[in-house]
Amino acid sequence: MNRPDGQLEEEKVFKDPVHRYIHVRDQLIWDLIGTREFQRLRRIRQLGTTYLTFHGAEHTRFNHSLGVYEIMRRMVENLEKKMTWETDERLVCLAAALLHDVGHGPFSHSFEKVFDTDHEEWTRRIILGNTEINEVLSRMGGNFPEHVADVIAKTYENKLIVSLISSQIDADRMDYLLRDAFYTGVSYGQFDMERILRVMRPMEDQAVFKHSGMHAVEDYIMSRYQMYWQVYFHPVTRSAEVILSKILHRAKKLLAEGYDFQQTPKHFLSLFESTMTLEEYIRLDESIIFYYFQAWEQEEDAILRDLCRRFMDRRLFKYVECDPSKQMLIWPELQRLFTAAGIDPDYYLVIDSSSDLPYDFYRPGEKDERMPIHLLMPDGSLRELSRESDVVEAISGKKRTDHKLYFPEDLLLDQKEYGEEKRRILSLLHEQEGM
Structure with missing residues (x-):
């Protein structure tokens, strides 16, 4: 029986390796966790293919979403001491934090690039559609589901709430840095979250931070910088992502050509055709993708078969550093030599680029402008962090980009056929690395 104040009769607690405990006191949050759409996140890895680089990175979007909720719960608890917070606003905050990633598909961003989908759009569709999550949210009455969806879309009228879940220092980023560092076994993502929460102060449009806590915020910014280059953009992870992407592109091309699959991807065929329904999307998870990749290891198409075997058995592409502007001079020759050697360059010769802007200040009118982090000075004024x-200041506005060229070295070292072309390819690739 529900209490009139919406609280559980007894607090529920999840044991968590990052935050120690995750506390659930609201019936709404407990009911949302139990929905099929939220439970699906147990079958979606948080870091996609990173488990092939860091073997401990097997944690899921479910873990992360609970963590973001817990940080938001602590934020709200601290902010309530310094401002008046309506009950509905508090629950909008907590629900949006919990559900912010519910629309992620298998392998997350790699899938989005191939099929041109947006996990935030799917999140909003799940929140507003014919789902268990919508049914739970609708019990709150009024336009409560729409309010939660608006926070995800960053259009909610209370900009403070939006900033707590989507800004340059928010509950989402704080959890994934700490959680991903824990599960990958690195120390780069560690920072003093408790200190940051203690010095956070509410303003009309965003949270600001007391000047006395600046060093904790600095540490957070540098942790994020290190995690992106040491973990998120790791070249081995990117090699796996390249192969994953090429598998899906190959399957898409074969379907368009009418290829007779031994195992047609009926569970996500509509995704290839851009007709996927909400129900079909909710049923899609990484276990289904692994099933087809394993089945496709026996397909007649040599490229699909080889790429799937590479991904499943972790026989990844090698890489060399490259400068795209210089590399373009030899690109046509590399493509010609790959083709002459019987290796399709569309699937086995790939330039992959990664870039990150660790922190930026407000640049009006620019694409993807970011709200800066403000410090609350002793005299009550605000100063932008950098x-x-x-x-x-040393890294503000500085976008770092890294380019690598990926290729199957094992096929090039096989000298049984087209030996001269393969030797020439290896020579050009090693020359490229030295450029």
């Missing part, structure tokens, strides 16, 4: 921090 104006006070030499450490942050």
Whole structure:
């Protein structure tokens, strides 16, 4: 029987390796966790193909979403001491934090690129559609599901709430840095979250941070910078992503050509055709993708068969550093030599680029403009972080980009056929690395 105040009769607690405990006191949150759409996140890895680089990275979107909720719960608890917070606003905050990733598909961003989908759009569709999540949210009455969806879309009228879940320092980023560092076994993502939460202060449009806590915020920014280059953009992970992407592109091409699959991807055929329904999407998870990749290891198409075997058995592509502007001079020759050697360059010769902007200040009118992090000074004024921090100023607005060329070295080292072309390819690739 529900209590009139919406609270559980007894608090529920999840044991968590990052936050120690995750506390659930609201019936709404407990009911949302139990929905089929939220439980599906147990079958979606948080870091996609990163488990092929860091073997401990087997944690899921379910773990992360609970963590973001817990950080948001602590934020709200702290902010309530310094401002008046309506009950509905508090629950909108907590529900949006919990559900922010519910629309992620298998292998997350790699899938999105191939099929031109947006996990935030699917999140909003799940929140507003004919789902168990919508049914739970609708019990709150009024336009509660729409309010939660608006927070995800960053259009909610209370900009403070939006900033707590989507800004340059928010509950989402804080959890994934700490959680991903824990499960990958690295130390780069560690920072003093408790200190950051203690110095957070609410303003009309966003949370700001007391000047006395600047060093904790600096540490957070640098942790994020290190995690992107040491973990998220790791070249081995990117090699796996390249192969994953090429498998899906190959399957898409074969379907368009009318190829007779031994195992047609009927569970996500509509995704290839851009007709996937909400129910079909909710049923899609990584176990289904693995099933087809394993089945496709026996397909007659040599390229699909080889790519699937590479992914499943972790026989990844090698890579060399490259400068795209210089590399374009030899690109046509590399493609010609690959073709002459019987290796399709569309699937086995790939330039992959990664870039990150660790911190930026407000640049009106620019694409993807970011709200800055503000420090609350002793005299009550606000100062943008990089104006006070030499450490942050050094990386502000500086976009770092890394380019690598991926290729199947094992096929090139096989000298049984087209030996001269393969030797020439290896020579050009090693020359490229030295450019």
